[in-house]
Structure formats: structure tokens, C-alpha cells
Amino acid sequence: MGIETVENERVERSNSKGRKGKRLWKKVKYQLVEYHSLPGYLKDNEYIKGYYRANWPLKQALFSIFSIHNETLNVWTHLIGFFLFLSLTIYTAMKVPNVVDLQHLPGDLLTCLPSLPHMSDLYKLREELKTSLTTMDHMLPSLTRWHIFELLSNCLPERFSAGNHTNVCVLRSMTDELASIVAPLARRPITRWPFFTFLGGAMFCLLASSACHLLSCHSERLSHILLRIDYAGIAALITTSFYIVAYYSFTCYPFFCYLYLGFITILGITTVLLSLLPAFQKPEFRNVRAALFSGMGLSGILPILHKLVLFWPQPEALHTTGYEMLLGAFYGLGALVYATRVPERWMPGKFDVVGHSHQLFHVLVVAGAYTQYRGGLVYLKWRDLEGC
Template sequence: MCNQSGQCSSRSRNKQGKGKRLWKKVKYQLVEYHSLPGYLRDNEYIQGHYRANWPLKQAFFSIFSIHNETLNVWTHLIGFFFFLCLTIYTAKKVPEVVDLHSIQHLPDLHKMHADLMTCLPSLPDMSDLHKLREELRTSMPSGWHILELLSNCLPDRFFSGNQTDASVLHNMTDELANVIGPFIRRPVTRWPFFAYLGGAMFCLLASSICHLISCHSERCSYIMLRVDYAGIASLISTSFYPLVYYSFMCHPFFRNLYMGFITVLAIATVMFSLLPQFEKPEFRTIRAVLFSGMGLSGILPILHKNILYWNQPAAIHTTGYELLMGMFYALGALVYATRVPERWMPGKFDIAGHSHQLFHILVVAGAYSHYRAGLVYLQWRDFEGC
């Protein structure tokens, strides 16, 4: 109650405070599918636990509460941080990992080690051989001829003019060149690989934000869905870059043709997604087919790669990872389009286990498969060059 001077009792203020808290609790409660505004109606088989018309602050902090988008947000948010860690690791470790892996698998390593012991008697063990490799890789200009290196380490008797010794010198030159050649060659450019990692991170982060705040308003939902579609197109198109660039780096025409084609296709897909009808439920299958078609266009460069390098183990190895990636993406698109398993038991998978969550997990698995293929590409081209 309030007195004549306008002062309210503590009991009255408490009632008002409880009323405001109750109103907020009711206002931001989860609703069922039939209560949703039209722009949020996408999957009638998910029947409850929706957020609708929430302020941005409440929508953002709902990341820590339970609703039917919680796992959609976290599956790709965790995937984003996972790929961020992979990017940092790759930037720091890939050159060293590739070099060490290559030298440890040279078939004539023991024979060449013996030759190096004759040439450089001060090298007592394999660790010193590795130190020599690192010094050569970092200090020797790539244009130096191998004979200049040998002239600094071989005894003078090899340059006495004796034909037998000269033939020995040339034999050792050829063998030593095979060993250290990959390590004094400049590493292949990394930008296609990091472009792919950037595209993957953009896709995963855009998807998480879209699922988190699209419940704010129709305009926000429209914008965030377009960002989400752009992220999907970015992931698919940049997946081509390591495949095409490293497979056809010795064939610039095909490299530019394939990379230009997928880039133009991605831009066209993003432009098409700007149409208001694109996100409607009846276009779900068309969306799945469109993005799947982008991915399937990668079959041509993969076949071309295997024709060019049919006897190259790295080509077969990368193709295995790419087939695994395609399997994950295709299964994800199928689950997304058919809305399995929630269509079998509507309402039972509202919180966990519905098709969009499975789709997210399969996307992260496919993206990681392609990351593994990228590592093989880098090792292949670092070791062999063009």
C-alpha cells in the first residue's frame, strides 16, 4: 500500500518485484511449434522447446540453457575451436613435421648415412645427421649446386683429377642430392590449405551464431540464415583449394580452371540464397541438392588427379580421405533433407538427437577428414615439388 505522500510499503514493493520477475519468466519461456511465428517454423517434427522473439541479450545467454537449439549451437561452436587449434598447430608444426617424416622414410637412409660418415667423419650419430639436415635446409640457398657443397666437405683427393675418384664423386653427388634435395627446396605455399581452414572456421562459427540468435526477430533470422548459407558455400568451395592447387600445381591451366569454377559456383549459390523463398521449409530439399551439387563437382578434379598420378601413393592416400569426407557430407545432407529420426517419432528428439544435430556432427567429421588430406598434400609437394 502507498500513503498520501506517495511512499509505498515494503510489502507492496516486494509484490511488484515478484510480478516483474514472474512476467519475465513467462515472457521468455519456451514455446511449442504451433505458437511460433511463421519465420521460425521449419521442422514440424520438432514440437517443443522453442525460443521466439527473445531480446538479443536473452537469446545470447540462452547458450547456457536447455532448448532445442542448444546442441546445434555447441556442436559447431566446439568444432570452431577445434579447427582454430588445428590452424595454430598447423602454422607452427607442419613444416617441421613434414621434413622429419620425409627423412625418416627415405629407403636408402642407412647407405647414405655411411657415405656421409666417409665424407664427414665428425658426424658420430644420427642426431648429428639431423642437425646437418637442418643447417642445410636453413642456410643453403636453393640455387646452390650440390658439387659446391661436396667441395667443402670431401677430402682433396677427390679433386686430384683421377678418373676413378671423379666417378666416385659423381656417384656420391647424385645420391647425396637425392637425400638433401627436398630439404634445400623451398616449402610449397601454404595459402590454399589455410584458406580451407579459414573457410571451415567461418562456416562453423556462422552456423553457431545463426542458431543462437535467429530467434530474436524475423529480420535477424533472415540475415543470419544468409550468413549461414554463405558459410556452407565457403566451406565447400575452399575445400577445393588444397585439392586443386596441390594436385595441379604443375598444370596451371587446370589449376586455374577448377579453382575459378568452384569460386564462381560458390558466389552464385550465395547470391541465390538471398532470395526470400530460399529458407522456406518446402525448399529444404532444394537447399540440400544445391549444396550437395557443389560438393559433387569435386569428383571431376579428383578423377583427373588420379589419372595424372595413378602411380603416386600420395594421390591414392588423399583420394581416400576425400572419399571419406564426401561420405560424411552426403550422409549429412541426406539426414538434413529427410529429417530423420524425428519424423519417425515427433517430439521425442526435440532436445537431443534430431537431424540437424546429426548433420552438424557429420559436417565436422567431413571437414576433419579433408584436413588430414591437406597434410598429405603438403608432405607430398614439400618433398617432391612440381
């Protein structure tokens, strides 16, 4: 009995030693390391001196989203950007209507016609509606005869009871007249796919980038795969931003519309294929990458100038160009910061966790994409009103 107890104690002690050792080993293994002790595939920016994760298991890399290291803010800047764009997509799908929102029209009718509830004479109402409807063109794109009839019935239920034939007849004739007023103003809303493709491109880019920054520290193989998806994401963002400009500027000029759409699609695919080359990912190719993505962006200048020539001096053409110039400024500054690695090159090791160039680049990318979203809304409104 006594011998057994001693034996058990010995086993237990050695077990607990083992557990402690394991825990200690884990702690040491998942500690952040310095630049000089990194494996070759993680050596990218010598001005960031410390706070690196290297060869971490996937689980630890995944949970490191909640701890401090030199990629924390790179992950979060684009993850927050992703959720921003997800919200914008849902909001836009719900709020920017595919057809004019008829739910709101009865209220609008009443505000446009202050005297309507007290109207005693239907003929007077007809005249008033005629003049009012011509000023309501902002909400008319999909008004139909049936809708007008229904709206008027809802507005004046007591006057148009089923038994009152005279009034129903008057209402029908009035509806016909109104429909003829409305018909020239009625237009189908413009195609939405280029706008939603852009939102999809932005979300893909932001999510791919977050995943790349979070998990690249796992292994050389995963790092190479994720980097390629990251570059494909940037190409997708630039290409789909261009789709908005090309499609909505040249809706009325199908030849140029498809020419520009085809051109940017080929340029985007070429960029993605180039980024698959192993050499493309080497740190010394940083400037080549920045130049290639900037070149893609700069090729957007041509359709923008073309748009200005065609639509000068329409306010929407100028307004959208304003957004595009702001977008160019954000992306241009982003590419410059990315390529020059400012500010960490001035004070190596001082911006490891907060403030290094890649974080600034990420914020500028989100700002640029949001600018394009706002510009895209102007295009939608412009084309919905002007049609083609």
C-alpha cells in the first residue's frame, strides 16, 4: 500500500512536471519574434523590427486576431472595411429601389396636393392633379396607369365607393389622362449589376486581405496561396470600380461601354495571372506590384475624360468626376505609402504595432472604395432619371 502511494505520487509529480513543461514550451513557441529570426518567406519589411508571429498552428494564428502583434491592425482595418461594405450592400439593396417605391406615393400625393382632403369637385381635382404630377418627376419612373388608379382610390376612399358609378367613371377618365401625362416621364430604372459587382469586388478584396494578414504566418505554402488571393482581391477591386465608370458613363454608347468593360476585364485577368508568378511576391518586386496596380487605376483616366467630353457640363458628369478624382487621390497616396514604406523607414522599429505604412495603405483603400460607392450612387440616380 505504502509503496503504491509513493509510486503514484511520483507518477503524478512527473505528469504535472510534463504538463508544466508543455505549457512553458507552448508559451515559448508562440511568443512573438524579431525580424532577424524569421523564416525567409515572412521576411518582407526590414523596417518592422519585432512583434512577428512565425510558423504558428492555424488555431493559434486564427485566435491571434484578438492579441497584439504587428498584423493586428492590418487584419482589423480590412475586416471592419468588409463589414462596412456588407452593411452598405444590404442597405443599398433595401433602400435604393429597383422600381420606384409605391408605398410612399400616397403620402407624397397628399403633400403635393394640400387641398385634396377638402376637394368637393372632382373636376377641380383633375386639374390640380394634372399640374401637380408634372412637377413630381423625381418619383415617376415606374408609375403606371393601374398604380395611379389605385392611389387615387386609396386617397379618397369615401368618394369612390363601389356603388358610385359616376365617380368611378370620372376617376377612370382622369386616370387615363394622368397616365398620358406620366408616360413620357416613366422610365425603367437602370441596370444594377455593375454597382453590385463593385460591392462584391470590394468585399472580396477586404476579406481576402484580412485572411491573408491573419493566417500567412502559419506556413510558407499557405502564405503563398493567401498572397495570391490577396493580389487577386486588389485586382478585383480596381476592375469592378472601373465597371461602374464604364457602364454608367456609356450606357447610351454600347460600343464604348463594352470596349471599356472588355479592356479593364482583360487588364484585371492579366494582373491576376502575373500575380501567380512566384517572383511577383518577392519583397524586391514591391515597386513592380505598386506600379502594376497603379497602372490599372490610371487606365481609368481615359474613360473619365471621354465621359467629360460627352456630357460636359452636366452636373452629374462633374459630380461623379469629383468622386473619381478623390478616389484617385486615395489610391495614389496608398500606392505611394505602400511602395516607399513610410513612416517606418524613417524610424525602424517604432511603428511595428501601430502606424506602419501597410496600415495606412489599408485605411486609404477603404476610404477609396467608400468614395467609389458614393460616386456610384450618383451614377445610379443620374441614369435612373436620364435613362437611355
